[in-house]
Amino acid sequence: MDIFIQQIINGLVLGSIYALVALGYTMVYGIMGLINFAHGEVVMIGALTSLSIIKLLAGTSLPGPVVVLIGLAGAIPVCMALGFTIERVAYRPLRAAPRLAPLITAIGVSIVLQQVGMLIWGRNYHAFPGLLPTTPRHILGAQITDLQVLIVVLAALIMAALILLVNTTRIGRAMRATAENPDIAGLMGVDVNQIISITFVIGSALAAVAGVMVSANYSIAHYYMGFILGLKAFTAAVLGGIGNMGGAMLGGVLLGLIESLGAGYIGDLTGGFLGSNYQDVFAFFVLILVLVFRPSGLMGEKLAERA
Amino acid sequence: MGVLLRAQGVSKSFGGVQALREISLSIDQGEIYGLIGPNGAGKTTFFNALTGLYSCDRGEFEFDGKPLKVRAPHEVARAGIARTFQNIRLFANMTALENVMVGRHLRTRAGVIGAVLRDRATRAEEQAIEVRARELLDYVGIAGRANDLARHLAYGDQRRLEIARALATEPRLLALDEPAAGMNATETASLRDLIEALRRDGITILLIEHDVRLVMGLCDRVAVLDYGEKIAEDVPEKVQKDAKVIEAYLGGSLA
Numbered sequence: 276m277d278i279f280i281q282q283i284i285n286g287l288v289l290g291s292i293y294a295l296v297a298l299g300y301t302m303v304y305g306i307m308g309l310i311n312f313a314h315g316e317v318v319m320i321g322a323l324t325s326l327s328i329i330k331l332l333a334g335t336s337l338p339g340p341v342v343v344l345i346g347l348a349g350a351i352p353v354c355m356a357l358g359f360t361i362e363r364v365a366y367r368p369l370r371a372a373p374r375l376a377p378l379i380t381a382i383g384v385s386i387v388l389q390q391v392g393m394l395i396w397g398r399n400y401h402a403f404p405g406l407l408p409t410t411p412r413h414i415l416g417a418q419i420t421d422l423q424v425l426i427v428v429l430a431a432l433i434m435a436a437l438i439l440l441v442n443t444t445r446i447g448r449a450m451r452a453t454a455e456n457p458d459i460a461g462l463m464g465v466d467v468n469q470i471i472s473i474t475f476v477i478g479s480a481l482a483a484v485a486g487v488m489v490s491a492n493y494s495i496a497h498y499y500m501g502f503i504l505g506l507k508a509f510t511a512a513v514l515g516g517i518g519n520m521g522g523a524m525l526g527g528v529l530l531g532l533i534e535s536l537g538a539g540y541i542g543d544l545t546g547g548f549l550g551s552n553y554q555d556v557f558a559f560f561v562l563i564l565v566l567v568f569r570p571s572g573l574m575g576e577k578l579a580e581r582a
Numbered sequence: 583m584g585v586l587l588r589a590q591g592v593s594k595s596f597g598g599v600q601a602l603r604e605i606s607l608s609i610d611q612g613e614i615y616g617l618i619g620p621n622g623a624g625k626t627t628f629f630n631a632l633t634g635l636y637s638c639d640r641g642e643f644e645f646d647g648k649p650l651k652v653r654a655p656h657e658v659a660r661a662g663i664a665r666t667f668q669n670i671r672l673f674a675n676m677t678a679l680e681n682v683m684v685g686r687h688l689r690t691r692a693g694v695i696g697a698v699l700r701d702r703a704t705r706a707e708e709q710a711i712e713v714r715a716r717e718l719l720d721y722v723g724i725a726g727r728a729n730d731l732a733r734h735l736a737y738g739d740q741r742r743l744e745i746a747r748a749l750a751t752e753p754r755l756l757a758l759d760e761p762a763a764g765m766n767a768t769e770t771a772s773l774r775d776l777i778e779a780l781r782r783d784g785i786t787i788l789l790i791e792h793d794v795r796l797v798m799g800l801c802d803r804v805a806v807l808d809y810g811e812k813i814a815e816d817v818p819e820k821v822q823k824d825a826k827v828i829e830a831y832l833g834g835s836l837a
Contacts, residue, residue, distance in 0.1 A: 369706075443771070444697035445683075445690055445708065454686040455673045461655025462633055464663060464688025464751045468654065473694055 277416035282413075282531065282539035288423045288492060290531020291430035295485040296508030297515065297523035298437065299478030305454045305518035306474050309372065312381040313361055315505015316388035317354050321486030323396045324498045325350035330406060339406030343491065345495050350483040358474055358479025367468070385502075392498035397446070403494045426488045433484065434524055443518065450474060454518070503555065507534075510562040516575020525573060533557050586611045586786050587632075587663075587755055590606065592641035594631055601627040603810040605641070609755070612651065614787045616818070618794070620830060625790045626668055629759050631659045633665050645753070651688035660672045660689050664753035666744040668790075674733035678724060680733050682715035685750025708803040710739050718746040722776060740770040745776065748790075749785075756780065757788040762796055770796060806830065 296318055303311045305404060325346035331343045365384050370375045407425075410417035441447035452460040453470045461467045487502065490496035511530040515522025538554035587609040594602040601819040602624045609615040617625050631638045634652035643650040645661055653660055664685075698703035719725045721781050721827055722742040727735055732743060741761055748756055758777070762770045770793060777800055780787060791797045797804060798818040808830040813820050821827055 317622050439695050440694075443708075444704075445687060445692045445711065446694055446697050448680055448684050449687050450675060451680075452673050452687075455675060456671060458635065458655060459667075459671045459673070460684065462635075463685050463747060464659035465684065466654065466656045476693070508613060 278525070279536075280415045280537050282535040284417055284423065285394035285418050286532035286535030287528065288426050288567060289535060290528035291427050291512075292485050292492070292504075292527075293511045293531050294527025295430055295488075295523045296504065297479045297511040297527045298434070298520060299437075299482050300509050300512040301517050301520055302450075302474050304477050304522070306450060306511070307366075307370075307471060308375050310381065310509070310517075311361075311364060311366075311367075311475075311478075312378070312505065312509075313384035313388055314478065314479050315501035315503075315508065316385050316392070317357055317361075317482040318486040318489070319392055319496075319501030320357055320388065320496060321354045321479075321483030321485075322490040322500065323392060323401070323498070324353045325483075325487045326401055326403060326490060327396075327408065328405060333404050333406065333488050342406050342576070343487070345468070347484065347487045350487055352478050353474045354479040354483035354486075358475040358482070362472060362475040367471075370385040374560040385505075389502070392501075396498055398498065401496045402488045403495065403496055407491060411418055422432075422491060426492060429484070433481065434451060438520070439483075440477075446470070446473060451532065473574070486514070507555075507558045510558050510565075514561060514565050515573055518570025518576045519572065522572055522574035529573075530558055533561060535580050584611050585609070585834050586646060587788070588644040589632070590642050590644065590805055591727050592628070592631055592643070593639050594627055594636060595639060602631065602638070605807070605810075605812050607805050607812065607815060610789060610802075612781070612784060612786055613802040614781055614789060614826075616797040616804040617788065617807065618792075618797055618804060619807035623830075624810040625807055627761060627810075628807070629665060629790065631786075632757065633663060638816055655703040657690065659751045659753075660690060662752070662754035663757065664748035664751045665757040666741070666754075666759055666761060668763060670737075670740045670744060671746050672732040672740055672743060672747070674731070676732060677729050678719060678732055678746075679712070679728040679774045680717055681743055681744050682750045683711050683720050685718075685747040686711045686714060688751050715746075715750060719743075721749070723772070726753055739774075741765070741773070741790075742776070749780075749821060753785065755786045755788060757790075759790045760792060761789070762791060762793045774800060785826075 299314045329342050329346040366377050405523040407422045409420045411420050422526050449465045449470050453467050457467045510550040511526040515526025532559050533567045534554050538551040541549050541553055585608045589605055589607050592602055592605045619625055630636045634655050668766045686835050692704045692707050692708055719728055724739050762773055783823045804818050804821045806813050811831050815825045
């Protein structure tokens with residue numbers, strides 16, 4: 276039973292991070308029908324930027340959490356600028372092109388960013404300094420650290436703020452109108468280019484936060500970390516129904532739980548034949564199941580319209 | 583009364599089809615200008631060229647004395663031109679109120695920072711947007727449906743909602759593309775009252791319409807398009823008697 280609770284907690288932490296990244300995929304898809312495969316790399320750049328800042332400040336007398344916070348505050352604008360630039364340089368010139376062109380471009384941008392990451396930060400794994408309190412608390416026989424609580428709470432707050440932004444503000448309304456029909460939104464006075472830029476910038480800010488969370492939680496960062504994380508978050512977005520923001524949140528948390536529970540029990544279930552290192556298999560197994568049985572996702576309904 | 587919109591030699595072809603051939607016309611401030619013609623005559627193409635959905639091959643538009651150069655659709659709205667669509671194009675999954683509020687986007691300012699901080703000015707603006715949107719829904723007569731999703735509105739109400747959304751951009755020229763299409767006699771009569779009210783409130787109207795009685799009753803001047811060419815332009819009484827117009831509508835053999 277304690278394994279079960281422990282894996283639920285781990286799954287919620289992981290799922291919160293997936294949800295933040297999945298939102299970036301789903302918002303961009305919702306507004307322009309593009310799967311931005313470079314989004315995972317924005318997470319990586321966010322993680323490594325914060326890491327560099329944190330390493331720079333780690334020797335000073337500043338308390339650990341403050342250092343991490345400064346690292347986060349530095350990573351967010353860097354990722355926002357990166358997201359803005361990616362859209363401007365790589366996707367905007369292809370706005371009128373067939374859908375395959377921006378998709379392939381996205382993969383290209385992803386590879387370029389990985390190489391840039393490698394050039395700046397090298398091929399090595401970087402240890403994320405343990406600046407945050409990691410003394411575990413005990414709940415129902417399971418352990419949870421303050422950092423994990425913080426990750427879940429912060430992710431929930433950010434998502435609540437995003438829901439408010441999209442549903443109750445002028446910019447959010449323009450985003451929804453653009454998602455429904457960019458031509459008509461334009462004729463009604465919405466600057467569609469500006470709204471698309473804002474969408475990329477917001478998504479990239481979420482990616483920066485997720486990048487810091489994931490590297491703090493697993494105490495490691497690496498130039499290649501964005502690839503698999505991005506694919507999983509994309510899976511979460513598809514699971515929830517790509518284009519649907521509530522779906523990305525639900526899909527992220529569900530995928531986190533599925534992976535954690537799967538990793539926790541796979542050894543027992545296969546008599547030790549497969550170990551928890553097969554964790555990654557679950558995400559893609561889920562992706563296949565969703566694509567076969569419910570391609571529009573759990574909360575999606577509008578996929579056919581776009582396809 | 584000055585000229586509000588002037589089109590000069592506007593031409594557009596799709597492949598081998600000449601959809602618009604050297605169309606020149608001018609619409610005066612405050613008038614209701616009708617654009618009629620058989621199906622496929624180029625009326626909607628003219629609208630789309632005016633509002634920047636298509637670029638024209640040749641020719642230009644001048645709005646309020648200044649050349650209308652459109653690089654993005656929202657610049658048309660900013661210049662003061664708003665339109666409705668022959669096949670209704672609402673934001674189907676937003677409420678009626680939100681549809682109109684989108685139309686206020688152009689005339690308001692709040693950005694992302696305001697949205698995050700929710701400072702006093704942002705909240706006051708949001709309040710003002712909603713008040714104005716409700717007034718417009720009331721003006722077109724669907725205030726009671728404010729919180730319904732646009733796709734759940736009755737057909738006639740959807741047409742009214744499109745007009746309210748267009749009005750929210752504070753246009754000087756309102757282009758209505760077949761607003762009476764699919765309406766019954768009662769709905770058409772009340773649409774007519776609405777258009778009359780718009781004129782009284784100083785909005786210049788460009789009206790594409792199939793319903794000849796509606797056009798002849800409402801418009802100050804009418805232009806007739808046939809095969810992409812303007813074949814007549816005059817007050818309704820004269821246009822109705824024009825030989826070329828009768829031929830275009832009834833076919834050569836009867837004329």
